[in-house]
Amino acid sequence: MKRPPMTKKGADRLRTELDRLKSEERPRIIAAIAEARAHGDLKENAEYHAAREMQGFIEGRIQELEGTLSHAEVIDVTRLNAGTRIVFGATVDLSDEDSGEEISYQIVGDLEADIKQRLISVSSPFARALIGKSEGDSFEFQAPNGTRNYEITGVRYED
Structure with a gap:
């Protein structure tokens, strides 16, 4: 399989986004889920379900970025x-x-x-x-x- 080309600048931009998702967004969502859990009944807890959904989006984007960066041929x-x-x-x-x-x-x-x-x-x-x-x-x-x-x-x- 041919590796998709990517400029060094583009790879740096994706790495910055990946770092932000891992160091800021992921911990923020985990805290929001914990706080929503503390409110009790999870079946009717909109904050909990919204936070879980956002966690799914963030984890999906992290996987997408990691996969992209690991397969790309970065060209200076x-x-x-x-x-x-x-x-x-x-x-x-x-x-x-x-x-x-x-x-x-x-x-x-x-x-x-x-x-x-x-x-x-x-x-x-x-x-x-x-x-x-x-x-x-x-x-x-x-x-x-x-x-x-x-x-x-x-x-x-x-x-």
């Missing part, structure tokens, strides 16, 4: 030497040739993708259209709202 993108060619981890500056809008995206692993932070999944159609191209190339992309034309104005590998 600052050590990639791809020049101006686009590969996993690249931050790509684009110019929309139709609107003139400038935009940047970093190509990251599936589990760390977050479009709001301009982190796009390596398996997304847009990232697949970028990979292998170089700074100065122009390309056409079939977006849901129509065909877009882009020019690649910069490629860099930074953390």
Whole structure:
């Protein structure tokens, strides 16, 4: 089985979340369950059931993060030497040739993708259209709202 790629920065972000869940959230929920138990009858104790449900979510997320981090191939993108060619981890500056809008995206692993932070999944159609191209190339992309034309104005590998 191929190990999914992940940037070092993405892995660090997941480790931070995992540490917070284990050191802050888990103990807080255990205390809430103990307090709710002290209130007596558990059958009709909404606080107890809510705390148990939250505990299930937290434990599930902890397992998911541990599994992700143990299976991921963490790549330090600052050590990639791809020049101006686009590969996993690249931050790509684009110019929309139709609107003139400038935009940047970093190509990251599936589990760390977050479009709001301009982190796009390596398996997304847009990232697949970028990979292998170089700074100065122009390309056409079939977006849901129509065909877009882009020019690649910069490629860099930074953390």
